[in-house]
Amino acid sequence: NAGVMQNPRHLVRRRGQEARLRCSPMKGHSHVYWYRQLPEEGLKFMVYLQKENIIDESGMPKERFSAEFPKEGPSILRIQQVVRGDSAAYFCASSPRSDPREQYFGPGTRLTVT
Amino acid sequence: SQKIEQNSEALNIQEGKTATLTCNYTNYSPAYLQWYRQDPGRGPVFLLLIRENEKEKRKERLKVTFDTTLKQSLFHITASQPADSATYLCALGPGGSARQLTFGSGTQLTVLP
Numbered sequence: 633n634a635g636v637m638q639n640p641r642h643l644v645r646r647r648g649q650e651a652r653l654r655c656s657p658m659k660g661h662s663h664v665y666w667y668r669q670l671p672e673e674g675l676k677f678m679v680y681l682q683k684e685n686i687i688d689e690s691g692m693p694k695e696r697f698s699a700e701f702p703k704e705g706p707s708i709l710r711i712q713q714v715v716r717g718d719s720a721a722y723f724c725a726s727s728p729r730s731d732p733r734e735q736y737f738g739p740g741t742r743l744t745v746t
Numbered sequence: 747s748q749k750i751e752q753n754s755e756a757l758n759i760q761e762g763k764t765a766t767l768t769c770n771y772t773n774y775s776p777a778y779l780q781w782y783r784q785d786p787g788r789g790p791v792f793l794l795l796i797r798e799n800e801k802e803k804r805k806e807r808l809k810v811t812f813d814t815t816l817k818q819s820l821f822h823i824t825a826s827q828p829a830d831s832a833t834y835l836c837a838l839g840p841g842g843s844a845r846q847l848t849f850g851s852g853t854q855l856t857v858l859p
Binding site: 636663665667673674675676677680687688690691723727731732733734735736737738739740 | 750778780782788789790791792795835837839843844845846847848849850851852
């Protein structure tokens, strides 16, 4: 039973480029969450999605960041025109319908902006 | 604003002893609390969830307590092993349909052989 999958594991982008981070939830999970972990800081919630719906994006920066979870395929976190401050580990989590409170995390994507 | 504090210092204990990690919070009324383990370069691994109406929960060598009056959770690892060395994260969960977890900064535990 595969866990949450994220790719790429490491991503290097120059300032001004776009970053696309992908997340495939665990089989049977319909809820997806994105969190960001800055160096020396705790995990911060960004967005909560279900298939084709953004449920809560209260933690998303207002500009340059967007997320989607289409009917088919992985969830995508997109960062446009990246800046150095976007360098962080981005984690995706998923949870089952049976207990949406239990969140299972992927290995993360480490984004470095040069 | 909401604040979560975990053991501020790294915690070193001898193998076989019980490790006790603390999570205190303010300005928050969580519906539940979770503990995760995180190893360097990896994602958090879910360990235990305890609801606001539960006082204690156990899973194998792990025990969690939750005191909503003190606004505190204690996380115990009994008969600790070097393989238990990791960073342990406390996360608070909201009530209702909201799902965002609020994480503490973690406690780094080292179990010495």
